[in-house]
Amino acid sequence: DAGVIQSPRHEVTEMGQEVTLRCKPISGHDYLFWYRQTMMRGLELLIYFNNNVPIDDSGMPEDRFSAKMPNASFSTLKIQPSEPRDSAVYFCASSASGERAYEQYFGPGTRLTVT
Amino acid sequence: AQSVTQPDIHITVSEGASLELRCNYSYGATPYLFWYVQSPGQGLQLLLKYFSGDTLVQGIKGFEAEFKRSQSSFNLRKPSVHWSDAAEYFCAVVGDSGYALNFGKGTSLLVTP
Numbered sequence: 001d002a003g004v005i006q007s008p009r010h011e012v013t014e015m016g017q018e019v020t021l022r023c024k025p026i027s028g029h030d031y032l033f034w035y036r037q038t039m040m041r042g043l044e045l046l047i048y049f050n051n052n053v054p055i056d057d058s059g060m061p062e063d064r065f066s067a068k069m070p071n072a073s074f075s076t077l078k079i080q081p082s083e084p085r086d087s088a089v090y091f092c093a094s095s096a097s098g099e100r101a102y103e104q105y106f107g108p109g110t111r112l113t114v115t
Numbered sequence: 116a117q118s119v120t121q122p123d124i125h126i127t128v129s130e131g132a133s134l135e136l137r138c139n140y141s142y143g144a145t146p147y148l149f150w151y152v153q154s155p156g157q158g159l160q161l162l163l164k165y166f167s168g169d170t171l172v173q174g175i176k177g178f179e180a181e182f183k184r185s186q187s188s189f190n191l192r193k194p195s196v197h198w199s200d201a202a203e204y205f206c207a208v209v210g211d212s213g214y215a216l217n218f219g220k221g222t223s224l225l226v227t228p
Contacts, residue, residue, distance in 0.1 A: 004158070031214055043159075043205065043218040056215060091158055099166070101214045102147055106158035 002026075004107035006092050012113045018080040021110045024073055025094030031101050033093040034067055034077050037109070043091075049075065082114045117142045119189075119206045121219035128196050129227050136191040136222050138206030147209040148189040149216065150180055154202045162204075165189060176200070201226045 005024040013019055025032045033048040047057040052069045060067070064083070069075040079086055089111050093104040120139045128134050140146050147166050151159040163174025170182040180191045189206060203223050207216040 033215060042220045045210065045215040045217075048215050050214075055213065059215075093159075095214070102149070102166075102209060102216075103161055103164065104159075104216065106151075106160070108156075108158045 004092055004094055004105055006090075006107035006110050008110060009108065010111045010113075012115065013082055014115055015083055016081045017114075018078065019082045019086075019112060019114075021077040021079075021090050021092075021112070023075045023077070023092030023107060025075070025092070026105055027073065028096065029094035029105075030097040031095045031104075032069060032075050033095075033104060034075070035091040035093065035106075037089040037091060038087075046077070046090075079112075082112075084114045087112055087114050116211050116217070117146060117208045118217055119148075119208045119219040121204075121206055121222050123222045124220070125223045125225065127225045127227060130198050131195050134191075134193045134196045134200070134224070136204050136206075136224070138189045138191065138219060139187050140189060140206075140208050141187070142208065145184075148180075148182065149207040150174065150178070150189075150191050151205045151207060151218075152176075152202050153205065153221075159205065162191070196224075196226055198226045198228070200224060 007022045034046040037043045045059040047067045049069045067077045089109045091109045093106045095101045095104045118141045149164045150162040153159045165172045203221045205221045206219040210217040
C-alpha cells in the first residue's frame with residue numbers, strides 16, 4: 001500500500017488567500033484524522049471522520065477552517081482566508097475499524113507558510 | 116481530559132548506550148497509550164501501543180515500553196541506541212472524543228558517536 005498521501009507537501013501563500021490541503025487515506029480505512037503541528041501548541045487534533053462523516057470537529061480553530069470527505073478515498077482541509085498564524089505542518093492520518101481504529105497511520109504532512 | 120506529559124524536551128545519548136524516554140499520563144481508568152516517532156520532515160510512525168494485559172509492550176525497531184499504573188507512567192526504552200534512532204518521540208493517549216489522540220510535546224533525541 002502507498003500509505004497516506006498528502007498534497008501538496010509544501011505550500012506558501014499570502015495572507016487572505018484560500019488554501020486547500022488534500023489527503024488520500026489508506027484504502028479500506030474507515031477513520032480519517034486531521035492534525036496540526038506547531039512549535040507552540042505541539043500536535044493537536046482538528047477534526048476526524050468515520051465513514052466519511054465528521055465525528056468531532058471541536059479542534060477546528062474557527063469558521064475559516066473547513067474539512068470535507070466526499071468519499072472514502074479523499075478529504076480536504078480548506079482555510080479561507082488564511083492568516084500568518086495558520087502557518088504549521090498539517091498531518092492527515094487514517095486508521096481501520098474496531099480496536100485497530102486506534103492505530104493511526106500518518107501521512108508525510110503539508111508544511112503551510114502564510115506570509 | 117486525558118493527557119500525557121513528556122518531562123524531557125531534549126535527550127542526548129551516545130550510540131550503543133541505553134535509552135529511556137519518560138511519559139506520564141493523567142487518566143483515572145486504564146488509558147490507551149502509544150509511542151510514535153517522527154524523523155525530520157516525515158510523518159509519525161507508530162512504535163508501540165498499550166491497551167491492557169501485559170504491562171511490558173514490545174514494539175518495532177527494538178523499542179519497548181512499560182506501563183506502570185502506580186507511577187502513571189509509560190516510559191519508552193531501548194537497550195542499545197543506533198544513530199538512526201535520532202528523531203522526535205511522542206507519547207500519546209486516546210482523548211475524550213473517542214479515537215483521536217492527545218499527544219505530548221515530544222522529546223527530541225540526539226545520538227552522538
